[in-house]
Amino acid sequence: MKPVLQIQGLRKSYGNHEILKGVDLSVNKGEVIAVIGPSGTGKSTMLRCINFLEEPTSGTIWIGDEKVDSLPPKAKARTYHPQITKLRTRVGMVFQQFNLWPHKSVLENIIEGPVLLKKIPKEEAIVKAKHLLQLVKLADKADHYPASLSGGQQQRVAIARSLAMEPELMLFDEVTSALDPQLVGEVLEVMTKLAQDGMTMLVVTHEMKFAENVSSRVLFMDGGVIAEQGTPEQVFRNTENERTRRFLSSAL
Numbered sequence: 001m002k003p004v005l006q007i008q009g010l011r012k013s014y015g016n017h018e019i020l021k022g023v024d025l026s027v028n029k030g031e032v033i034a035v036i037g038p039s040g041t042g043k044s045t046m047l048r049c050i051n052f053l054e055e056p057t058s059g060t061i062w063i064g065d066e067k068v069d070s071l072p073p074k075a076k077a078r079t080y081h082p083q084i085t086k087l088r089t090r091v092g093m094v095f096q097q098f099n100l101w102p103h104k105s106v107l108e109n110i111i112e113g114p115v116l117l118k119k120i121p122k123e124e125a126i127v128k129a130k131h132l133l134q135l136v137k138l139a140d141k142a143d144h145y146p147a148s149l150s151g152g153q154q155q156r157v158a159i160a161r162s163l164a165m166e167p168e169l170m171l172f173d174e175v176t177s178a179l180d181p182q183l184v185g186e187v188l189e190v191m192t193k194l195a196q197d198g199m200t201m202l203v204v205t206h207e208m209k210f211a212e213n214v215s216s217r218v219l220f221m222d223g224g225v226i227a228e229q230g231t232p233e234q235v236f237r238n239t240e241n242e243r244t245r246r247f248l249s250s251a252l
């Protein structure tokens with residue numbers, strides 16, 4: 001079966017500053033990949049290239065059969081080019097900030113994408129959204145507005161909103177970093193359930209316990225490359241890579 005995501009030789013520079021220095025990665029259906037590493041090593045940049053929020057400087061990214069760099073240049077990306085909209089429906093992304101629409105209810109936030117972008121009938125989208133709200137344990141909040149919810153609840157709405165597009169791949173970019181510590185667990189619990197249900201996930205995280213206990217593979221990024229990858233057991237318990245060891249001893 002073709003990988004859900006395939007990256008070859010991905011490079012990304014801002015001006016003279018090269019952030020990604022040749023990333024190769026293949027992700028199969030159902031894999032849960034934790035991406036760990038020191039600050040500023042390009043983890044977010046890699047995710048943002050996958051979803052075409054950033055345009056790669058060079059290299060190739062495939063989502064299934066679709067080549068991301070064959071999309072129109074980024075200048076046009078902002079104008080909701082149909083090819084880009086299609087990519088964004090196939091690849092969901094959840095950010096550190098929840099980015100919910102403040103003037104819309106929880107339910108309206110979730111159905112907006114399916115109704116507007118996928119042209120799903122509103123009634124059908126509502127049924128699906130209610131099901132997703134159960135999954136993220138917010139069934140009683142459908143009519144609430146984001147400002148009345150805690151950060152953890154808003155983030156779970158953001159996850160439900162992404163899932164409503166029925167993506168093949170979900171990208172999580174430090175989704176618990178902006179949360180009060182006591183709210184982190186409820187978001188990780190939802191992500192753990194998604195992982196167990198077979199969602200293909202790429203998770204940039206500083207939550208080492210999640211990386212160790214939930215992921216099927218861990219990528220250690222350092223200096224703009226994947227410096228090491230392996231099972232959680234290999235990376236957390238048996239690494240022979242000095243840089244990984246040093247990072248883990250400061251992160252754990």
Ligand SMILES: Nc1ncnc2c1ncn2[C@@H]1O[C@H](COP(=O)(O)OP(=O)(O)OP(=O)(O)O)[C@@H](O)[C@H]1O
Binds near residue numbers: 039040042043045046
């Ligand atoms: N739009 C941009 N313009 C210029 N530099 C950028 C831009 N986006 C990111 N950078 C730089 O790229 C580098 C890598 O950033 P990135 O956010 O990918 O790192 P990261 O590994 O995800 O770090 P963290 O764990 O702190 O989020 C940083 O030095 C950052 O300042």
